Structures are given as structure tokens and as C-alpha cells.
Amino acid sequence: MARKQGSHSTITGPKVFAAARDLIAQHGFAAVSMRQIAREVGVQAGALYLYTPDKQTLLFELMRSHMEELLTALPAQSGGFLEQLQNFTEFHLQFHLARPELVFISYMELRNLNPENFAIISQMRKSYEDRLEAILAGGDQTQEFVVPDTKLATMAVIAMLNGVNTWYRPGGRLALTDVEAIYFEMVRHSVGA
Amino acid sequence: MARKQGSHSTITGPKVFAAARDLIAQHGFAAVSMRQIAREVGVQAGALYLYTPDKQTLLFELMRSHMEELLTALPAQSGGFLEQLQNFTEFHLQFHLARPELVFISYMELRNLNPENFAIISQMRKSYEDRLEAILAGGDQTQEFVVPDTKLATMAVIAMLNGVNTWYRPGGRLALTDVEAIYFEMVRHSVGA
């Protein structure tokens, strides 16, 4: 997809993806045109096709690379399940609050993926959810947690954590570490620990 | 906006809003054309303008009427705060799971509202959230709950409940009453009750 480094003064490739990311997060995939992205990059629309074969692939690549980074960055867990749950909670909040645009896109624009691409992203998302579910199931077995339904608890915790992205703004009333502490407290209680 | 009852064989007005609701929920506001909506209704595109002055107002009216119904349907609360919280939880789940399309639209398409319309819908949403916050704040004061931060707890509970719409399908593994019970259990725990 991306070519070798440009011979012009600045590197266009990364700018294309950054511009697409910001514009799509703000206005939505369907509402953003290739010409708008090109204008943001400082280039004519035709030049974008040096960096993506088409608009659909541009969206997919944003989401795929985001999910890949998410799965790679999630550390392998060890220790007690409560400690694992805390690690997961803090990781999730830090990772998601650091890239609000990609997070927003990755679940608002799922319906604009073609079926093959949708399947790929869905599966990556499921891998991530499975990591949390394993913690909850483990903790339920050792009776560190009380979880009536593992699947539901997984979805509930993830939804709760994702919600932070709708209201948190850096420099607001609470620092990130405050948010982490309060949310972990609520997560912990919600699984009966 | 909507005219008197049609003189043709069937009533077109409601069909317009129903078609718009279903198509927008599926493909997104920006991706749905007036011609697609018209085709679904069984009419030419021009006829839609008997029922809405423009596309933007069509979206706004879907969201406004949905939020109005939500605020009207939410029963006035009485009794202990824990009981109020249970009532709220069950109401929220029932109301939202009964109209997944409008729920989806009402928070996915906020960015496609013009500024005035956005302000109106946001304020209605805030009214709803304030109802829950009042319960949590009340319960915190009577020490029925332990809530470190009322605002955060409100957002967390609403996000958790909204998450149900992403996975619940009628006829699935769990009946609605099961879901209500399990979620109330998690909500209750998350506020320390």
C-alpha cells in the first residue's frame, strides 16, 4: 500500500492517514470525501491513490492498524485475577483515552466496512474481549469474583470503560489517574470483588 | 411538517419516518439518500418534501420524538433510592431494547445535527442523565450507596446499560427478564449497594 519514502520535501503517506483519521472521526466516513482529505494533506485528490487503492481500504487500514496496536500493547497477564482486572482496566483506559479518534472510528464505522473487512475487525475485537472474559471467568472460579454470567459481565465492563471516551477531556476536572482509580473501584464492585 | 391524513389508499407520512429510521440505523444518515427512503416508501423523492422540509429536519425529528418519548415514559420515582435505581435500570433496559434503531441513531448521528438541533437533543439527553444522577446522589447521601464521584458513576451506569443494545437480540440465550436481573445486580454492586 504505502510506497517508499517520498522524494518531495515532506512525507505524504503518514499525513494521508492522519488527515483521514481526524476528518472521519469528526464527520463520519460517508460524509468525508477524498477531496477533503487531499485538501487537508495539501495535495490533489488523485495523489491519494498512491497510498491507498481506494477509500474503503483507507478506512479498513485505519481500523486494522488500530486494533493490531491494541492487541499488541495489551500486556500478558500474571498474578491474581483481581490484580489482572486492575491491570486490564488501567491499560484499557490509558490506551483508549490516548487515541480517541481511532477508538471512535473503530466502532462507529464498522457498518461502512465491506463484509470481508468487517469480519477481520470483528474477530480482532473479539480477541480483545476474550482477554477480559478469561480474567472474569478465572476470578469467578477462584471465587475472587462473583459473576452471574461471564459473557454479560464482559460486555458490561467493556461498555462501562468505553463510555469514558464520551466525556473525558484532558485538563478537565479529574486527572487520568483519578479516573482510573474511580473506574477500577466501580469495575471491581460490579464483579462482586 | 406532517400534513393531514392522506387521501390515497395508505398513510404515507408515518411510512416516511419508519423507512428513514430503518435505513439510517442500518447505513448511517450520510450514506442514505432521499431517493432510497422514497423507494422504500414506494414514492418518488419529491413526495418526501410533503412530510419534511429537508433531510436534516427528518433526522432531527426522529431524534427529537425519540428523546421526548424517553423523557415522558420515564416514571416519576418514589421509595428508597435502591428501589429507584432498580426501577430506573429496568425502565432503561426495556425502553432501549424495544427501539434499537432509534437508540442507535440518537447517539451515532449526533454529529450530523446542525448546531441548534444538536443543542436541543443534548439538553434532552442531559435531562435524562440528571434523573439517574439524582438517584445516585440521593442514595450516596443516605449511605444506601457508596459513590466516589456522582458524575462519573452516572456516566458509568448509563454506558453499561447502553452497552446491552450492542449484543442483545430477542430470542437469544437470555430472556429480557434475565438480562434485567443480571444487569441490576451489576449496577447495584457498582454503586456499592
Added chain:
DNA sequence: GCTTGAATTGAACGCACGTTCAGATACTTT
């Protein structure tokens, strides 16, 4: 300084968009 090849332009392609409106049609009222 000439050659090479990547990067970019700028115009063009067919198509769909939201919206308008004069004219046609269907129904209600008299």
C-alpha cells in the same frame, strides 16, 4: 547535466446527490 523513476497534477469519466416545481392524479365535498 542527463537519465531515470517516483510523486503529483489537473482534467475528465459517469453517476448520484438534495431540492424544486409545474403539471398530473386521486380523493372529498358539494
Added chain:
DNA sequence: AAAGTATCTGAACGTGCGTTCAATTCAAGC
């Protein structure tokens, strides 16, 4: 049956869309 009114059609308006591609510009290697 005629008049009146609500409903709808069908064509048209200007505009912008994703994508392609021959021609041009640019930077580097010889």
C-alpha cells in the same frame, strides 16, 4: 358531475462524488 384540495410524479437544477490517467514536476544517481 363539478369544484376544490391534498398528494404525487417526473424532469430538471447545479454540485460534488470516487476513481483513472496522460502529462508534468521533482529529486536523486551517474
